[in-house]
Amino acid sequence: MKKEKKVNEDINFRLKDCRGVDFRGKNLNDADFSDAILEHANFEGAQLRGANFHGANLREANLKGAFLLGANFREACLEDINFQEADMPNIDLCDTKLMGVNFSGANMKSANLQWANCHRANFENARLVQANLKHANLYRANLKNAKLIDSNLEGAHLRNADLSNADLQSVNLLNADLTGANLVGADIDSAAWPLSFGSLNISADEVIFTQLLYHALTIDCSKSKELLKIKAVRDIANSYCHAKSKTVGLSHRECYRELK
Numbered sequence: 001m002k003k004e005k006k007v008n009e010d011i012n013f014r015l016k017d018c019r020g021v022d023f024r025g026k027n028l029n030d031a032d033f034s035d036a037i038l039e040h041a042n043f044e045g046a047q048l049r050g051a052n053f054h055g056a057n058l059r060e061a062n063l064k065g066a067f068l069l070g071a072n073f074r075e076a077c078l079e080d081i082n083f084q085e086a087d088m089p090n091i092d093l094c095d096t097k098l099m100g101v102n103f104s105g106a107n108m109k110s111a112n113l114q115w116a117n118c119h120r121a122n123f124e125n126a127r128l129v130q131a132n133l134k135h136a137n138l139y140r141a142n143l144k145n146a147k148l149i150d151s152n153l154e155g156a157h158l159r160n161a162d163l164s165n166a167d168l169q170s171v172n173l174l175n176a177d178l179t180g181a182n183l184v185g186a187d188i189d190s191a192a193w194p195l196s197f198g199s200l201n202i203s204a205d206e207v208i209f210t211q212l213l214y215h216a217l218t219i220d221c222s223k224s225k226e227l228l229k230i231k232a233v234r235d236i237a238n239s240y241c242h243a244k245s246k247t248v249g250l251s252h253r254e255c256y257r258e259l260k
Contacts, residue, residue, distance in 0.1 A: 104142075178202050206239075213237045228260070 011031035018033075020040045027047045035055040043063045050070045057077045068088040078098055085105040095115040104124045111131045119137055124144045128151055135155040147167045156176045165185035173191055177198035184205045193199065193212070214237040217224050227233050238258050 173199075183208060210236055210239050234260070 011028055013031060013033045013036045015035050017037045018041055019037055021038075021042070023041060023043045023046050025045045026043075028043075028051055029047050029049040031048065031051045033051060033053045033056050036053075036057070038053075038056050038058045038061050041058070041061045043061065043066050045065045046063070047067050048063075048071050049067055051068070052072045053076045054072050055075045056073075058073075058081050059077050060080045060082075062082045063086050064082050064084045066083075066086045066088075068086055068091055071088070071091060073091070073093055073096060076096065078093075078096055078101055080100045081098075082102045083106050084102050086103075087107045088111065089107055089109040091108060091111045093116050094112045096113075096117070098113075098116050098118045098121050100120045100122075101118070102122045103126045104122050105126060106123075107127045108123075108131055109127055109129045111128065113136050114132050114134045115136065116133075117137045118141050119139045120141065121138070122142045123146045124142050126143075126146045128146055128148045131148065131151045133148075133151060133153045133156050135157075136153070137157045138161050139157055139159050141158070141161045143161055143163045143166050145165045146163075148171050149167055149169045150171070152172045153176050154172050154174045156173075158176055158178050158181050160180040161178075162182045163186050164182050166183075166187075168183075168186050168188045168191050170190040171188075171192070173194050175196060175198065176194050178194065179198060179201055180203075182203045184203055186204075186208065188208060188211070213233075217228055217233075217237050
């Protein structure tokens with residue numbers, strides 16, 4: 001049976017070969033792992049505040065439950081890494097390759113994933129509040145039940161992504177490509193919705209459909225007036241109005257008037 005390598009007390013691992021090393025639960029705050037080989041290394045539950053992983057090879061490493069505030073992963077190889085339930089607020093993963101990475105249940109508040117390649121990445125139940133995902137590649141990514149409140153997804157590639165039951169309140173989706181995405185059960189209140197080809201052919205539920213229909217029918221034009229004459233259409237749109245008026249404050253209730 002292959003023995004695991006043991007970690008020493010030194011926190012300078014720059015350029016070192018640490019393949020398969022067991023760092024579980026270690027205090028490695030401010031450690032230098034720049035350009036190190038860390039394939040299959042185990043950092044589960046480790047303290048890695050301010051750690052430097054610049055240029056390191058972390059392919060298939062395990063960072064489950066690790067504390068990563070202020071850690072630097074610029075130009076690191078992170079393919080198929082496990083960040084499950086990691087605490088990584090303000091993490092900078094700009095322009096990194098994150099294909100197949102597991103972020104499920106991770107705290108990624110205010111994370112920077114601008115231009116990151118997150119193809120097939122798993123963000124299920126992750127907390128991405130106020131995160132920057134501008135122009136990120138999220139093709140076939142799993143964002144099920146993720147909290148993305150106030151996040152920036154401008155220009156993001158979300159084709160065939162799973163956003164079911166995700167919280168997308170106040171999210172910026174300007175120019176995002178949602179073709180084939182699943183938004184069943186998602187909350188898009190106050191989101192900037194793309195009105196380009198990228199919002200065609202999505203999967204959604206009746207809540208989102210009635211929400212978009214209601215807003216369309218409030219536009220003062222001849223076509224909306226024609227549709228409002230059809231009782232069935234009016235009733236569908238008003239089902240959103242009735243539901244919404246129960247959840248907003250008194251000052252906003254007048255905005256959600258029944259269409260007639």
